[in-house]
Amino acid sequence: MFGVGVDVMEHNITSMRAGTGGAVGGGDGGAGLVEIVMADDGPGIAAGVRERLFRAFATGGGAGNGTGGGSGLGLSICKALVESSGGSIGVETVVGEGTSFRIVLPGVGGGEARGRVGERR
Secondary structure, eight states: OOHHHHHHHHGGGGGEEEEOOOOOOOOOOOOOOOEEEEBBBOOOHHHHHHTTTTTOOOOOOOOOTTTTOOOHHHHHHHHHHHHHHEEEOOOEEEEEEEEEEEEEOOOOOOOOOOOOOOOOO
């Protein structure tokens, strides 16, 4: 799952704010969900690109519209991995204001997840 987060960050790295990602627990009725949020204050992603963002081989077609010029496979693979783990991945974006990717995964062992991404236990 680490690779999923890395791919989402690479896709959206234009102006990442430090400290916006993390794992959280609680507020989920004891289900032990892990939520990872990566946000930036970059140019946002245009509606036409956003509609196909998680499709295989879909790219944004150039700089400034949400892509790094990749193959168009990264986010579709992320979506498949997250969903096969029982989770979900989504994006919220406002052109000119920034983008936020959210990954929600079931916690290990059904316990409450705590901590920040990269934090050693």
